Amino acid sequence: MKSRRIDPNRTSETVFRQQARDNLVPPAKMFPNMMTPRDSQIQSMQDLVPVLSRSDGFAAVTAALRSGQSGTIDGAWGGSCALAAASIATALDSVLLIVLPRLSEIDEFTGDLASFLGTIPEIFPAWETLPDEHDVADTVFGGRLRVLSQLQHSGGNESTPQVIVTSFPALLQPVPSRKQREAATRRIQVGDEIDTDAFMKWLLERGFERTTAIQLPGEFSMHGGILDLYSPDSALPIRIEFFGDEVESIRQFDVETQRTLETCQQVDLTLISPVPASVSGRQLQTPNRDEDGTTSESLLDNLPPEACIALVELPELIDEGKRYLDRLENPRGLFSVPATMARCTDFPSVTIAPISAESTEISCHLQIESVERFTRSKSEMLEELASIIGPQDTVLVCCHNQGEQDRLQELLDESELDLSERVKTCIGNLALGFRIVPEHLVVLSDHELFGRADIRHKPRKRKVESRAIDSFLDLNVGDFVVHLSHGIARFRGLELLEKEGYREEHLSLEFRDKVQMYVPVSLVHLVQKYIGGGKHVPRLSKLGTKSWASKKEKAAEAVRDMASDMLRLQAQRSGQPGISYPPDSHWQKEFEASFPYTETSDQLHAISDVRHDMERAQPMDRLICGDVGYGKTEVAIRAAFKAIDAGKQVAVLVPTTVLAEQHTRTFSERMADYPITIEGLSRFKSKKEQRAILEGMAAGSVDLVIGTHRLIQKDIKFKDLGLLIIDEEQRFGVEAKEMLKRLRLQIDVLTLSATPVPRTLHMSLLGIRDISNLTTAPRDRVPIETRITRFDPELIRHAMVRELNRNGQVYFVHNRVHDLQKYADRIQQIVPEASIGIGHGQMKETELEAAMLNFVSGKVDIFVCTTIIESGLDIPNANTIFIHDAGNHGLSDLHQLRGRVGRSHHRAYCYLLLRDGQMLTPVAAKRLKAIEEYSELGAGFKIAMRDLEIRGAGNILGTEQSGHIAAVGYELYCQLLENACRKLKNEPIREHHHVAIDLPCTAYLPSDYIPPGRIKIELYRKLSAVRSLEELNALEEEMEDRFGPIPHPARQLLILKELQILSQRWQVDSIRLENNFAVLGYRDKNHILALSKSNQDRIPVRIVDQKSAYIPLPISAENLEEVMQELKTVLQQSFDPAYNPATSP
DSSP: OTTOOOOTTOHHHHHHHHHHHHTOOOHHHHOTTOOOOSOTTOOSGGGHHHHHHTSTTHHHHHHHHHTTOOEEEEOOOTTHHHHHHHHHHHHOSSOEEEEESOGGGHHHHHHHHHHHHSSOOEEEOOOSSOGGGOOTTOHHHHHHHHHHHHHHTOSSOTTSOSEEEEEHHHHHSOBOOHHHHHHTEEEEETTOBOOHHHHHHHHHHTTOEEOSSOOSTTEEEEETTEEEEOOTTSSSOEEEEEETTEEEEEEEEOTTTOOEEEEESEEEEEOOOOOOHHHHHHHTTSTTTTTOTTTOBOGGGGSOTTOEEEEESHHHHHHHHHHHHHHSSOOTTSOOHHHHHHHHTTSOEEEEESSOOOOSSEEEEOOEEEOOOOOSOGGGHHHHHHHHSOTTOEEEEEESSHHHHHHHHHHHHHOTTOOTTTEEEEEOOOSSOEEETTTTEEEEEHHHHHTOOOOOOOOOOSOOSOOOOOOOOOOOTTOEEEETTTEEEEEEEEEEEEETTEEEEEEEEEOGGGOEEEEEGGGGGGEEEOOOSSSSOOOOOOTTOSHHHHHHHHHHHHHHHHHHHHHHHHHHHHHSOOOOOOSOOHHHHHHHHTOSSOOOHHHHHHHHHHHHHHHSSSOOEEEEEEOTTSSHHHHHHHHHHHHHHTTOEEEEEOSSHHHHHHHHHHHHHHTTTSOOOEEEESTTSOHHHHHHHHHHHHHTOOOEEEESGGGGSTTOOOSSEEEEEEESGGGSOHHHHHHHHHHHTTSEEEEEESSOOOHHHHHHHBTTBEEEEEOSOOTTOOOEEEEEEEOOHHHHHHHHHHHHHTTOEEEEEOOOSTTHHHHHHHHHHHSTTSOEEEEOTTSOHHHHHHHHHHHHTTSOSEEEEOGGGSSOOOOTTEEEEEEETGGGSOHHHHHHHHTTSOOSSSOEEEEEEEOTTOOOOHHHHHHHHHHHHOOSTTTHHHHHHHHHHHHOTHHHHOHHHHHHHHHHOHHHHHHHHHHHHHHHTTOOOOOOOOOEEEOSOOBOOOTTTSOTTHHHHHHHHHHHHOOSHHHHHHHHHHHHHHHOSOOHHHHHHHHHHHHHHHHHHTTEEEEEEETTEEEEEESOHHHHHHHHHHTTTTSOOEEOSSSEEEEEOOTTOOSHHHHHHHHHHHHTSOOOGGGOOSOOO
């Protein structure tokens, strides 16, 4: 801990640890009769199960359950409720169903239970949507079906769930009956004969959708002899490969990579669509719907007869069930609370609660107390722990990860209290601590000890449905494209052309005056999607004129100027001596280990890049791009901590007051365990407070200040500023940016942006600016459901009730202050039971702060506000947002606003509302369509690209460049920029040397093998981008895995690519046949001499002039396959470096 350098003038820090130590009492005085605890063998949370099972009366309750009777357990305070459930599950041999009152409690309880049991229990989820919105692709549907099918096939086999956790609302919702499920189940085995057409018809009848590549449950695709299908009840999609009509293999594969994970011999498909409302309504109008077991079933009807049920907090369970049904306008089709309770009592059941009413059932009173709340500062946390435990007590602290456990162990070892013997640490989840009195045992979580919020990850078994966007260039028929040599054209699709009896696929392009041009797919790299600099439609280029060449030249010139400007600034920066920070101290490592989430791989890369930049002597200037909620703030927090740890000050510059508040809260919470002074400078502070903060900054007593543009005004003085963090730089004005430019030359600057830089621009800016891209979604995120609709009170009520029914909160964004109150009143009429808050930028500071705090703390259900929330408020509990007048917002604004919801693992909803009778402009309609289309995670990238298409690309690089982008298209512009930078830095220019192979062969991807459209063009692009034999082998494997055995024309295509790769090694530009010779056109004499030498013992390579070499083909090489084989043998010879003074590209 000694590695922190502290300024001797900063007294608050110097005395910090000393004071803490002076306050301590030697342990001998504190505990004169210290005893060895009873249970010194407890090492993990699972060891607590036998301890609880020893409680008086516990054995009697489990015996009663085994004999079919019921029992009660009370005294289950805090996390001991989950422990009691785990102990019962361990004592019984049968299935145990645990029922909780509310949907929102499931994840926390399951986390605790998993830690006590050592295995992850099954969750039976409740529909969060209303019956008429049920959808095959919803993960809830899959989760419910999975549990039902496991119960149905339970014959004591391993897949039988021993413990199922559910909420009471989930039991009120009917499930498809066993008959329906059996009728909808098909077993498919390797070797079966299946009529594929009839099978696909069967899928379509069950609500499945046919697509080209599957991504979500409820989809299937068929190409060639391969059927991919994603059944809602399975965790992974399956790929069935046919030989004729016979099933040859069944494999499970990964949605993201589309590659195989494992092979199976058989698979059971239960393909049932959720009951449509009309059916359920018709069935359940019968007056005796609950007694009549034939109409619909509940989960309870599917439990094995020997199952037991644990009801947690019974009175609350019943109340919550009634409340749930009351909130629904039409609860028809759901079971009633009394009928469900009656069905529960058919099974042996146990109620678990902290306090329960006197009952005649067999009872067990646990002697368990809840643990006091820790209230002192974190520095005195161990003293407070010592003060609440008795002399005989042992403590078990459950830490949520290894870093936290190491950190706590170290604090215990360093402490003078000598607690390390009596305080054990283990890894596991626990929401609330408890004390088992007779055992003298206190169980705590690290969150309670350090006074932090507990952040949970749902124990998950399946991947989230999202794909990082790599190729945003989806070419569709009718799109504008740029041909690098000929200019702008319109893409008309792929066509198969025949030449001298051989067929090859071509991209059909239409230039001005309806002139058609066919580009062979081997040259697909010459064609790019056109994205211009403005809103106008580009003019098609005329073939055979020089205007395209001159436009390209003009753009290249402009780019050269721009690149030299950027490089000049960079050279100035790298010439300036910056601050070189020392390597990570002990505190830094401890601080990073206490991060409660799991970092994504991108985050770890960005963090190490920043660390590396800060430890270098030059000033840092790094841009961190990432979608809303992808963890940019954590990267910034760690950089700030590193700077403060080295005795420097940090400034965080944000565009809005709300964001300043939000960041002040986030930074303060994250750094609360350390002696760091954090201040927020915004209009929420009075003049007097602002003055005090400014003085503190100048004196050096404020370590970190977070503020709006007030921070970069002339009168601001820092004692020793080391790092500036800028959030959302694109939202600052010109003067602010000029000021920042000056600062960049002296101090480290870290910029965060949520509107990501598209990948092509990212590549070309590399080397001018340091960029880290965050494209991986955090764990457990679910894409946001986005819908466009008119202002419809019924729909609004329906969506708000759904959110309130799962104990969530709602945003309603209306961006006009003058009638905000009117809309708040309208919503109060629509949802009278909800409490509503209002927030906008013209409110008094104190009022706005109070309104926001009420929403954050959950006192307010619905927050009616302006776009003031766009950059800020992170509330995992708010998962529905309405954006009124959505047509008036820009695309990235809509994306930012939408990013306010869906910040936890619940399905989030975003409604884009249009005013009554509002007419949309074409641009607004395009925008709304784009935001609805791209609702998957990480869609910021696609949205930035669509924004480029709708608004034009000029705004990324400033106005003077936009004309040039319009002239040549965005992607070519980026290539020119990249090559200009490379030239100025004396690096080799990135060129694509194409090897023209003219052999009479049929080489293309047949449409019955790979479906036409996006997937096919993507594969042609992938093939075109392959640069090495390893990459080619990987692509070949991928094709075989995804689409089945490779047909002859596609195999020929791969062989041609292999010849191209081999030719490039020898700098050969073309291959053609002439009589009985293969003619190689070459660029470099040394390479061709080396090729000739390496083949001299086999076959002569005759160099005839400065450009060509002839290879005589043997008589045996009669057909084309043999010619190709012969060429491969010649070109595969090992490369002799002695003949290679010139470097290969």
